Amino acid sequence: CGGGDDTEPLLPRSPSPQAVRRSVWRETCDATRCLSAIVTALSLVFIVLTFPCSLPFCLKRLEQWERIVVFRLGRLRGVFGPGLVFVIPWSDRSSRVDMRTKAFSVPPQQVSVAGVAPQQVGVAGVASVAPQQ
Numbered sequence: 001c002g003g004g005d006d007t008e009p010l011l012p013r014s015p016s017p018q019a020v021r022r023s024v025w026r027e028t029c030d031a032t033r034c035l036s037a038i039v040t041a042l043s044l045v046f047i048v049l050t051f052p053c054s055l056p057f058c059l060k061r062l063e064q065w066e067r068i069v070v071f072r073l074g075r076l077r078g079v080f081g082p083g084l085v086f087v088i089p090w091s092d093r094s095s096r097v098d099m100r101t102k103a104f105s106v107p108p109q110q111v112s113v114a115g116v117a118p119q120q121v122g123v124a125g126v127a128s129v130a131p132q133q
Contacts, residue, residue, distance in 0.1 A: 036073050043090065058089065060084070062081035062082045068087075069094065071092065072091055
């Protein structure tokens with residue numbers, strides 16, 4: 001009846017909201033990965049069964065100045081290229097990116113500035129996509 005060292009808290013300690021969110025996210029992420037793996041496996045089986053007909057739809061040929069960004073079931077799979085890239089047409093969304101430098105110009109337009117005669121102003125610019133780091 002006297003000590004104080006062996007006392008327990010009256011209520012069990014509840015997890016923080018951040019810990020609950022992390023565990024829910026982890027469970028959702030695991031389920032999504034599992035379903036993604038199943039869909040990918042079934043797709044690959046279908047591609048193998050229909051091999052001669054499906055090959056032209058699955059291979060993308062990229063030139064040396066092109067890259068392709070691939071999303072599988074809404075998640076980024078990666079940036080690929082140049083060369084041949086294999087994609088699954090019904091579960092992958094791909095977008096080609098031209099890495100070459102592009103020049104553009106804005107046609108001259110007349111600009112009025114207070115106290116100065118109207119001037120013709122035009123712009124020329126250069127843009128490029130930075131390579132993946």
